[in-house]
Amino acid sequence: MRLFLIGMPGAGKTTLGRALALRGGLPFLDLDEEIVRQEQRSVAEIFSAEGEAYFRAVEARLVRQLIEQHPQLVLATGGGAPCFHDTMDALLASGVTVWLDVPVPELVARLHRAAAARPLLAALPDEQALKQRLTETIAARRGFYSRAALRCAPPACTPDALWALVQHYQATA
Numbered sequence: 089m090r091l092f093l094i095g096m097p098g099a100g101k102t103t104l105g106r107a108l109a110l111r112g113g114l115p116f117l118d119l120d121e122e123i124v125r126q127e128q129r130s131v132a133e134i135f136s137a138e139g140e141a142y143f144r145a146v147e148a149r150l151v152r153q154l155i156e157q158h159p160q161l162v163l164a165t166g167g168g169a170p171c172f173h174d175t176m177d178a179l180l181a182s183g184v185t186v187w188l189d190v191p192v193p194e195l196v197a198r199l200h201r202a203a204a205a206r207p208l209l210a211a212l213p214d215e216q217a218l219k220q221r222l223t224e225t226i227a228a229r230r231g232f233y234s235r236a237a238l239r240c241a242p243p244a245c246t247p248d249a250l251w252a253l254v255q256h257y258q259a260t261a
């Protein structure tokens with residue numbers, strides 16, 4: 089089985105993805121980490137040196153490579169990955185997609201300290217600006233994220249609960 093976690097920065101894709109992979113005995117990969125490994129530089133460095141379009145092209149190519157290479161996989165995607173280059177179609181066609189739908193105030197609380205390392209959230213003056221940026225970004229992405237087969241929102245979205253949801257989905261799909 090391939091399991092794809094999608095959602096906004098701070099939604100918990102990496103954290104929950106690792107826990108789910110352990111729970112299910114599946115390999116875990118993080119798309120951002122794979123990009124960093126391939127490019128030998130951080131996401132922030134790629135954005136500032138090459139621009140977003142370059143990052144999106146690398147991201148779209150790599151996600152398809154990882155799908156081909158791994159029939160068994162939990163993949164934490166990048167926050168924007170499903171929204172460019174028809175990648176949501178590729179994910180839907182090759183595994184179980186889960187949208188971690190975390191409300192903006194919870195995202196703000198989680199990201200407040202970590203925003204500087206995230207290029208699209210860096211350089212925002214205050215919490216209000218972060219909140220506004222996240223609200224606008226979700227509005228632009230909802231049409232992609234909402235195509236996921238499963239949706240999971242806190243506080244119900246624990247590793248055990250999500251694993252049970254995936255098992256049920258597979259048994260009935």
Ligand SMILES: Nc1ncnc2c1ncn2[C@@H]1O[C@H](COP(=O)(O)OP(=O)(O)OP(=O)(O)O)[C@@H](O)[C@H]1O
Nearest residue numbers: 096097098099100101102103104164166167198206
């Ligand atoms: N269920 C949760 N409850 C509270 N905090 C959480 C939860 N899941 C993750 N976090 C915290 O929120 C922050 C973001 O989590 P994580 O890095 O897993 O998100 P992400 O979706 O992978 O983000 P990105 O798209 O930036 O990679 C981390 O500090 C993490 O510890």
Ligand SMILES: O=C(O)C1=C[C@@H](O)[C@@H](O)[C@H](O)C1
Nearest residue numbers: 097120131166167168206207
């Ligand atoms: O939401 C986004 O567009 C991004 C999220 C991160 O996972 C990284 O992929 C990058 O910072 C872009």
Ligand SMILES: [Mg+2]
Nearest residue numbers: 101102120164
């Ligand atoms: Mg992550």
